[in-house]
Structure formats: C-alpha cells, structure tokens
Amino acid sequence: MHLGMTGWVHIRGEQTALDNSVKKTKESDKDEWPPRFCKFHLKTEGKPEVEVAFTDARRLGRVRLVDCPGKDIRKYSPLVENGPDPVIDLDIFTEQYLKNKMRSRHVPIKAFLLDQTMISGIGNWVADETLYHAKLHPEQYCDEFSDAEITSLFKSIRYVCQTAVDKLGDSGQFPEHWLFSYRWGKGSKGHSLPNGETLAFIKVGGRTSCYVPAVQKKTGHIPPKAETMPFKGATGDEASKKPSTEKAEKRKETAKRKPELAEDETNAPATAPTKKKTRKMGEHDTEPSDETRNVGSRRSTRLRGK
Template sequence: MPELPDVECFKMYLDDTSLHQEIVATEVPDPGILDGISARPFQMCLQGESMEATSRHGKFLFVHLKSPPCLVLHFGMTGYLDYARSNELPKHARVVFRFAGNGRLAYVCQRKLGRVTITDDREAFLQSHQLGPDALDEQLTDRGLAERFAGRRSAIKSAMMDQSMLAGVGNIYADEILFQAGIAPHRRVFELDDQAWRTIFRAMHRVLQTAIRKGAEVSRFPPTYLLRRRGQDGPCPKCNRQLKTTRLGGRRTCFCPHCQQ
C-alpha cells in the first residue's frame, strides 16, 4: 500500500539501481496504466534518454530524465518497482524500461490503480493534481498544518488523508500517526487545540521517518507500533486492551479506544 514511506523507499531503490543508464527500449504491456498519453508517444519520449535524478511529492515519484519531459509514477495500492538483469518479468509488470547493458526496471502494479505519465513541468503537475504540501516538507510547521485544516468539519483521519490538504499520508499511516499521537481518528478537526496539532505534527514526522528508516517494512517497526497488530483485532501494543476496528469515511480504521481520545 504505497504511501509516503513506501514511495520514498522506491525512490532510493531506483536511485541505487537505475540512474545514468541509456534507455534502449520501453515496453508497455498494459497501456491502460498510462495517463493522458498513449504507448507510442510515451515510448518516443523515453527512447535514448536516461534517468538522472528522482524527487518525490506525497505519493508521487518524479523521475527526471536527461532532457524533459519528466516521468511521473504513482503506485496506486499495489504498485512497486523491480530491477533485474534477467529477461524474466514479474507478474503484472505494466511498464518496462530496458537499459543498455541488460538491466531493466519494471513498474509492477497488480490492481492497475497506479498511473504512469510524463510532464514538462513538475510544479504545474502538482497544481493540476491539487496536491497539498508534502507531509515531510521542511517548510511545514504544526501551525501551518492547523491553518490549512482550519474550518473543516471532517474527522481528523479523513482530513489527514486528503491529498489536497497534505500529500503522502494514506489509510495505513493515518492510523499509525493518530495512534502514536493518542488522538482518536473520529475526532473532528475543529475540536483540536494547538497542543493537539503539535502532538499530531510531531507524531507524523516521527512515524514517517521511522518507517522510511525501516524500509517501510512493517515487521521491522518498533514493537509499540499499531501497524504490527493492525487487522488482527489483537491487544493494543501500549495498554494491552482490545483494539477496535471500525469504518470511517468508508475506510477501515483501527485504533485503541483507551489510548486515543
């Protein structure tokens, strides 16, 4: 479920495997994954190019080529990258970049909810997709966050997941951040005071950075993390009482009624 930490790890993976190699061919086994461009012109854009640098905003990964436009990857809920030197492709490979020297990078997406496209202008792309600031943007402060959310009536969890408010947090990490902050997911935005915003903001940073450091692998997360027990309706990792699973805004939501108020 690629959210900010997962995409950050994909970015590092791409940086480690795929930079500065000439793209000799691009295969698009499933053109439906392309957004606003058909296979032929997409392939033309990449022919002879090379991936020179990457950047991330929220759940979007931008791959800057030797010359514009720039490649944009979104992973939906099942997308990931796979680099190898072999001819075999993983199941559900939707786009494959072949490099000089036998390497290839596959964009894999089982459920086809992800999208691949290109853009000449990264900032314009962010604007047109109405993306809020990245959750780890260094310019972002707890006050800035509170101000962006001001006037909203929705539950804090739904607000955090709104990519036009804040980019990068999804269903999974929203649960973890609110658990670490000790704030109940159904609390309304307007009920939160400065203290609560500060707590949420700090928890957000701590959780996202910890997740990145652990390669976004839940099994490596600290034992006090909710995600390790999520979905099992087991005991709370902090107070040992029963966790609760409900629905909020149509999304599965897991929290501890005792630790989160």
C-alpha cells in the same frame, strides 16, 4: 506512479525493498524478465543500462506520463494539486500550516489526514499510526482540537513518516510499540497490544480505522451514528459495545415496544377461532368436459408450434 494495492517497481538484477511478490515467486520464475504481471518495462540510456518493470496483479495502480523537466514535475498536474510532503517539504509543512488547515475544515481528523490536497503521502495505516501516537480520536472533528493536541499531531506525523522513509517502508523494521504490527486481521485473536490495550475498528470517511479506545479519548464532537467494530474476543467495555447504526437503533426501539405489544395482546378480548370453509364435491362441482379439454389441448399445441 500510483502503486495501488499490488503495484510495484522492479529493477533487473536488484532486490527492491518490500518486494513481497519475489518472496512468493517460485525459484524457477525469479529470473524471469520481464517479471510476471508486468504492465510495462523500460530501459535507460547510457552505460550501464538499467531495466525497470512495473507490475500489478490487480491492475489498481496508475501511471501517468508528464512531459516536463524532471526537477519541476511537482509543478505540473496531478502533483501540483497535492499538499506538502511531511518529509521533504519541511519549509511548507509546519505546525502553523497544519493548524491553519485543521481550523479551516470541519471533517473528522482521519478524513482530513487522508486528503492528499492537505498533506501528501498519508495513507490509511499511516493516519491511524499518527493518531495513535498523538492520542487523538479518529472521528473527532479536526477544527475542535486544542493547540497542544495539534502540536502533538504535528510531531507524530513527522515521526511516523520520517521513520517509515528511513526504513524504506520495510514494516519488519518498524518499532515494536507501533500499532502497525497488531492492526491487521480484525476479528482474529490478536486483538490487543502487548501492553494489554484493546484495539477497535470504526468507519471514518469510508475507510476502516484502527484505534485504541483507552488511549484515544474524545475531547470534542464526532459525526452522528458512528459505527464501532471491536475485535472479537475483546474484553471489558469494548466487548459490550454494539454498532450504533440506524438498524441497531430500530432494533432497540422494537425491543422496547415488545412488552407493550404483549400486554395489548393479553388484554385483548378472546375471539373464537374461525374455521376454514371446505366444500365437498357436489352437484355444483363439475369436472371439465371433453370439449373443454380439447380446446385447452389445441391451444397448447398451437403455442408449442409457434
């Protein structure tokens, strides 16, 4: 199962963790079964039987049936194509594994972390959280980090993923110093951490990434024409930053040329303004004859008839 943005698994008679849809459901609808937006539900064999329902209001989730023994499901597609899980596969996901994979690619580290063929289970916010704790810039190429930085990233991945699993993904129990609680709603007033560090946003690998510029410094190269989107209300250097996109560069170039254009216009020789030619109704200007009017009228009538 891939839950997407709004998919969830319900168990009849049980309150499943992170079931935000239940909190927003009317009291009269909470006992409804199968629940609203249910796409399928099933019952287990044996006693007591358990009923499970999969709901997805936006239909972004995916469910695939795989005919294989349950314990071997990760040996079958599509799971066999995935990389190791940082919580379960401790014998595979090692610091050396991470170092080898990072040195074999030349992509921004954020894009590397989101690649499920490299590491399973790291989504957008998890990647941002791990990079923040490791103090690594999300745009820097993954093959340009030092051994010490890779060690820090490995520990950060293990820490963030294990903590999230231990809390069953309940963000209300995440540590206060995590980026998670302050990253949502870019452009709002909550643009900084409690310690005063300013948050900013950039596009990396097609995804919006939240990071802390004062903490996550660049120590290597990043892709050209990176787009920076600081919070509204940011102070200091972050407030003065503008997106270094192609359009922004063109505007800068135009601004540089404006003084030159103005000077050229000033030095240009003055020329008399040209007057528009006007004609008065005279002997050469005749109104359409009655015959011409009749032809036009007949043509219009024929077209309307068709």
